[in-house]
Amino acid sequence: MTTRKSVILELESFSPKL
Structure with a gap:
């Protein structure tokens, strides 16, 4: 799980x- 998931x-x- 990367920060990109949070941004999305x-x-x-x-x-x-x-």
């Missing part, structure tokens, strides 16, 4: 449209 999760939470 944050992005999805912030912009679920993506």
